[in-house]
Amino acid sequence: xxxxxxxxxxxxxxxxxxxxxxxxxxxxxxxxxxxxxxxxxxxxxxxxxxxxxxxxxxxxxxxxxxxxxxxxxxxxxxxxxxxxxxxxxxxxxxxxxxxxxxxxxxxxxxxxxxxxxxxxxxxxxxxx
Amino acid sequence: xxxxxxxxxxxxxxxxxxxxxxxxxxxxxxxxxxxxxxxxxxxxxxxxxxxxxxxxxxxxxxxxxxxxxxxxxxxxxxxxxxxxxxxxxxxxxxxxxxxxxxxxxxxxxxxxxxxxxxxxxxxxxxxxxxxxxxxxxxxxxxxxxxxx
Numbered sequence: 001x002x003x004x005x006x007x008x009x010x011x012x013x014x015x016x017x018x019x020x021x022x023x024x025x026x027x028x029x030x031x032x033x034x035x036x037x038x039x040x041x042x043x044x045x046x047x048x049x050x051x052x053x054x055x056x057x058x059x060x061x062x063x064x065x066x067x068x069x070x071x072x073x074x075x076x077x078x079x080x081x082x083x084x085x086x087x088x089x090x091x092x093x094x095x096x097x098x099x100x101x102x103x104x105x106x107x108x109x110x111x112x113x114x115x116x117x118x119x120x121x122x123x124x125x126x127x128x
Numbered sequence: 129x130x131x132x133x134x135x136x137x138x139x140x141x142x143x144x145x146x147x148x149x150x151x152x153x154x155x156x157x158x159x160x161x162x163x164x165x166x167x168x169x170x171x172x173x174x175x176x177x178x179x180x181x182x183x184x185x186x187x188x189x190x191x192x193x194x195x196x197x198x199x200x201x202x203x204x205x206x207x208x209x210x211x212x213x214x215x216x217x218x219x220x221x222x223x224x225x226x227x228x229x230x231x232x233x234x235x236x237x238x239x240x241x242x243x244x245x246x247x248x249x250x251x252x253x254x255x256x257x258x259x260x261x262x263x264x265x266x267x268x269x270x271x272x273x274x275x276x
Contacts, residue, residue, distance in 0.1 A: 029224070
């Protein structure tokens with residue numbers, strides 16, 4: 001019985017698994033047109049509240065945490081708690097204030113609009 | 129002690145083989161996905177988990193980017209087959225920088241550890257994870273036996 005008393009406090013001292021979560025680089029698709037850069041990232045099982053997107057000094061970093069609530073006897077387990085992490089260099093021409101993201105079916109869609117100055121412009125030639 | 133040169137060669141060959149295995153970075157390392165399974169076959173289809181909860185079995189499957197219309201589930205006895213295909217979501221008029229996600233179709237079949245009552249199976253799709261709740265057939269359910 002004395003042994004049990006020792007074991008329980010140690011479990012309580014580590015309520016979070018923190019750094020134990022394995023990191024996965026999510027697969028992405030990146031598209032671009034004249035107005036924006038569009039990024040898709042596969043993050044199955046991640047809630048939209050558990051995603052952080054940071055744009056700082058030309059670096060875009062994505063992080064999504066997946067926590068699984070599983071119970072029962074494991075028959076097989078091919079995935080579990082995961083931290084999806086990936087960072088990209090983004091051009092300075094991105095209008096950071098207008099960046100928006102949506103999450104659908106485990107896929108993150110990130111719209112990175114280009115600032116007005118960076119959009120290609122057609123220049124008309126006037127006849128003198 | 130006498131040894132044939134051949135014996136040395138055999139030993140070194142085995143060491144070379146082990147070293148190659150150790151140094152070879154699996155191609156799935158970067159993505160964290162096990163690209164090669166124990167049998168050196170590429171993993172077919174998405175990752176799955178299976179839990180036994182006594183009364184029912186619960187399976188979760190990673191299906192990012194698939195809607196409920198893209199998925200098909202078939203059950204017969206203890207045989208389960210899940211198939212799905214991902215519609216390409218490539219937007220019109222965009223040029224591609226990176227295409228890693230691809231548009232794939234998969235079929236994965238499983239032999240469940242118990243017979244399943246196929247009429248009571250429940251399937252849910254949340255955040256790209258498909259959860260199947262598979263109630264065990266009456267014969268396969270755990271039973272409490274009272275000692276008379």
